[in-house]
Amino acid sequence: MTRVHTQLIGAAALSLALAGITSAHAAPSGTVAFLMPDQASTRYEQHDFPGFKAEMGKLCPDCKVLYQNANADASQQQQQFNSVIAQGAKVIVLDPVDSTAAASLVHMAQSQGIKVIAYDRPVPSTPADYYVSFDNEAIGKSIALSLVEHLKASGVAGSKGGVLEVNGSPTDAAAGLIKKGIHEGLQGSGYKTLSEFDTPEWAPPKAQQWVSGQVTRFGPQIVGVVAANDGTAGGTIAAFKAAGVNPVPPVTGNDATTAGLQLIIAGDQYNTILKPSEIVAGAAAKVAVGFLDGKPVKGETTLFKTPSQLFKPAVITQQNIKAEVVDKGFANAKDLCTGRYADGCKKLGIGG
Incomplete structure (x- = not known):
């Protein structure tokens, strides 16, 4: 990419x-x-x-x-x-x-x-x-562009459907900047925005509830989701899994939380933003x-x-999570490679 x-x-x-x-x-x-x-x-x-x-x-x-x-x-x-x-x-x-x-x-x-x-x-x-x-606007633009590039590289045609946009809290001006950047990143991409939502208090359960409704509404038309942080990404992924969608369409994130990084390792989340x-x-x-x-x-x-x-900000995917996050000490394999994530870590060369 x-x-x-x-x-x-x-x-x-x-x-x-x-x-x-x-x-x-x-x-x-x-x-x-x-x-x-x-x-x-x-x-x-x-x-x-x-x-x-x-x-x-x-x-x-x-x-x-x-x-x-x-x-x-x-x-x-x-x-x-x-x-x-x-x-x-x-x-x-x-x-x-x-x-x-x-x-x-x-x-x-x-x-x-x-x-x-x-x-x-x-x-x-x-x-x-x-x-x-x-730079919050750059964060939004970066995760959106990264998703668009991934969809195109995967041969997903814009005519197949569009993306959902799960934004942050409507009372958070930084969320507004991220949202602006997301719009810039998606503009002219060829992928239409099916629907978008401002998540009150950044609460993952509220993101999950909204995405569940959109999965029912749009089904296979959803080719990707631009979620504004790892929490809303986790809620988004949970909604798809609860609906029996497999594989989950690529979902973006932000913050490089342990949970977000683990979802990337597992292949459930596409990217996040490393911003120590x-x-x-x-x-x-x-x-x-x-x-x-x-x-x-x-x-x-x-x-x-x-x-x-x-x-x-720095965009993190499976391609660079080992080199940029683990090898540079921003997270360690012991915390990331627990339980069901151990196999994914092994595939990516993370840990012993």
């Missing part, structure tokens, strides 16, 4: 050097909050927060880090936001449950001299002080320490009138 953003982030990006942040004098101190949106995706507990905490520990040993997860509840996130302000947070890293509702939080913090770093999901209507993320959350979390920590230190923090680009740093 033509590789679209498949070159993994190199050592230079891993260093996460941001101009103007490194300080010759002693590291500052202060309270920094890290507020994540939900627990439906395992990444926040397993990767984002540990990555942020580790980098803060290196850059600012005297800093206090507050962590909260809103469990997909915008009201709860507002309470958590108020709580960390009351606890003296000078910088808040915010991954909003509701990107529109978050505008009032940004206003409130900035009116009190508190810096807000939008994380993963932007706040389109109000400029935060910084935005750090993987620790990279973005580390970058957010560097920006936060820069703000605490009173240093000017410049973005590499601007998005929604906000200085931004966007990292490039």
